[in-house]
Amino acid sequence: MGKASVIPFGPQHPVLPEPLHLDLVVEDEVVIEAVPQIGFVHRGLEKLVETRDYNQFIYVAERICGICAMGHSLGYAETVERLMGVEVPKRAEYLRCIWHELSRVHSHLLWLGLAADAFGFESLFMHCWRLRERVLDIFEKTTGGRVILSVVKVGGVVRDIDRSMFDEIITTLDGVAEEYKAILKTLLNDTSIKNRTVGVGYISHDEAVNLSMVGPFARASAVPYDVRSFGLGAYGDLSDFQPITDTAGDCYARMKVRCYELLQSIDLIKEFIAKIPDGDIDVTVKGNPADGAEACNVLEQPRGECYYYARGNGTKNLARMRMRTPTSQNLAGMVHALKGCDLADVNMIILTVDPCISCTER
Amino acid sequence: MALETCFNPIELSALSEKVKARKAEGWRFVQLLAVNTDEGIDLIYSFMKDNVLENDEVKGLTNTDIVPSITDEYLEAFVFENEVHDLFDIQIKGIAIDFGGHFYKLHEKAPMTVISPEQKAAKEKAAKIAAAKKAKEAKEKAAGDAGAADEGAHGKADAQGESGAKAEAEDKQDDLEAKLAGMDPEKAAKVRAAMEARAKKAKGE
Incomplete structure (x- = not known):
């Protein structure tokens, strides 16, 4: 047994361009303990709710994170709507879900590209990001933005999508799916990728349940939890929704879950487009949230369940707005997965958890 | 589910x-x-x-x-x-x-x-408006009760009309006070000064 030493990992690290720091206690190149540290870029965005009214804050909410922008604006709007008892038109719910699922496609493609880059598969990285650009093109054509979309508002959405655009979206997604399936063969069958991921960073089903893990991180350990199963909004009109799970609980399983979720999201978008009803896209919201009224909500972000909480104080500003992001919830699981791994595998384990420090440091 | x-x-x-x-x-x-x-x-x-x-x-x-x-x-x-x-x-x-x-x-x-000045001002404004609204409702209720009692005792239309007009004027004054309470203090002072000047002018002073 060698001497224990502490190796700092991050907050600046090539594999993760986000400020996460880990103190890795290693013995003979085996990690025996990992202590996480965040908080380098805490922005106090939740505090801004005191100086921005509940309609303005939606633009703050979507700036919490560039990848989950659509999800945060949607989660915030749904929570305020619960708080004020606002019922959103059905067409608006469908449009929200279409954009949200497109966000999941682009987020998973971004992650797959980053993972490929981390294990030195640069051409795969380029292919994933090339496909992601086509999803961002859909955003640009339907909302005017590629990253910050600003289409959700309290009471509905600000833009509609016409039938010709829906046809174009389906054609684009069919093309993306076809090319993606070719990439998928490499992602899931390449020996060099399997060597880096199979059996690495194992989390059992019981550990995933005990550590309250969420998202693909939990689903790869056979925890069939996905907020979309609750049927909130347009998800309630889906003919069938089954969360994608795997039983292996390792880095490869986590990658596989995301790979198949991407194809599932494309199918969901096509079903939403086939079923979207005609009608209004918003309702007028009048008045302020009542003093002391409180509401909470959950939403399945690309990285997992996100919790939202709002409390009113009788004014146009909220007394409190809270967003608990999936990464905060998965930090304990990540630390657990790192225990006992080889130092060289730390990168892959952290990447397959897909932490988003930008979301966590609101 | x-x-x-x-x-x-x-x-x-x-x-x-x-x-x-x-x-x-x-x-x-x-x-x-x-x-x-x-x-x-x-x-x-x-x-x-x-x-x-x-x-x-x-x-x-x-x-x-x-x-x-x-x-x-x-x-x-x-x-x-x-x-x-x-x-x-x-x-x-x-x-x-x-x-x-x-x-x-x-x-x-x-x-x-830390409570920001904006949050504090917004809270005070909301509390003042709520208090004014409550006072107005209480006053309306009291006036309604008194009006009903008055009508039962005397049944004189002219007296009722006079008290109605008075109550209406008081209501307007209450509404104005509620609005002023919610305003920025400097702006409220300017509005009060302008109203006093107008009242003096109307009296021909």
């Missing part, structure tokens, strides 16, 4: 037992958050089981209260307990991974307990 949510008030002394019971019953820990209120800090612990999301609320805590950590039951809560300590100055005892106030790199201590 729709999502069901609820908020349950609990006492600080009952927190540990409640959390142990939740763990034993198979509830998943969702999050912990704090809310700064006039009565102190509220802590909200959220748990989920199937499609039920329950929030246990411990209300009115101060920075002298010692809150027991729940990391023995739910290790993942260490992130939120450190956060609540750093941002709200809530003392939590026994956190499994305790950063001792250095979880976030903050410019000032307990920034989420």
Whole structure:
């Protein structure tokens, strides 16, 4: 047994361009303990709710994170709507879900590209990001933005999508799916990728349940939890929704879950487009949230369940707005997965958890 | 399977037992958050089981209260307990991974307990408007009762008309006062001065 030493990992690290720091206690190149540290870029965005009214804050909410922008604006709007008892038109719910699922496609493609880059598969990285650009093109054509979309508002959405655009979206997604399936063969069958991921960073089903893990991180350990199963909004009109799970609980399983979720999201978008009803896209919201009224909500972000909480104080500003992001919830699981791994595998384990420090440091 | 949510008030002394019971019953820990209120800090612990999301609320805590950590039951809560300590100055005892106030790199201590001037002004304005509205309603009710009694006793139309006009004028004055109470003090002073000048002019002074 060698001497224990502490190796700092991050907050600046090539594999993760986000400020996460880990103190890795290693013995003979085996990690025996990992202590996480965040908080380098805490922005106090939740505090801004005191100086921005509940309609303005939606633009703050979507700036919490560039990848989950659509999800945060949607989660915030749904929570305020619960708080004020606002019922959103059905067409608006469908449009929200279409954009949200497109966000999941682009987020998973971004992650797959980053993972490929981390294990030195640069051409795969380029292919994933090339496909992601086509999803961002859909955003640009339907909302005017590629990253910050600003289409959700309290009471509905600000833009509609016409039938010709829906046809174009389906054609684009069919093309993306076809090319993606070719990439998928490499992602899931390449020996060099399997060597880096199979059996690495194992989390059992019981550990995933005990550590309250969420998202693909939990689903790869056979925890069939996905907020979309609750049927909130347009998800309630889906003919069938089954969360994608795997039983292996390792880095490869986590990658596989995301790979198949991407194809599932494309199918969901096509079903939403086939079923979207005609009608209004918003309702007028009048008045302020009542003093002391409180509401909470959950939403399945690309990285997992996100919790939202709002409390009113009788004014146009909220007394409190809270967003608990999936990464905060998965930090304990990540630390657990790192225990006992080889130092060289730390990168892959952290990447397959897909932490988003930008979301966590609101 | 729709999502069901609820908020349950609990006492600080009952927190540990409640959390142990939740763990034993198979509830998943969702999050912990704090809310700064006039009565102190509220802590909200959220748990989920199937499609039920329950929030246990411990209300009115101060920075002298010692809150027991729940990391023995739910290790993942260490992130939120450190956060609540750093941002709200809530003392939590026994956190499994305790950063001792250095979880976030903050410019000032307990920034989420600082009440901004904008928030304070908005709250005062809302309180004044609510008080004025309440006073107006009480006055209307009293006037209505008096009017009914007056009508029953005398039944004179001219007297009723006179009191009605007076009540209307008083109502207008109350409305104006409520609006002025909600205004910026400088602006309210200017409006009052302009109204006095107009009243003097009307009297021919």
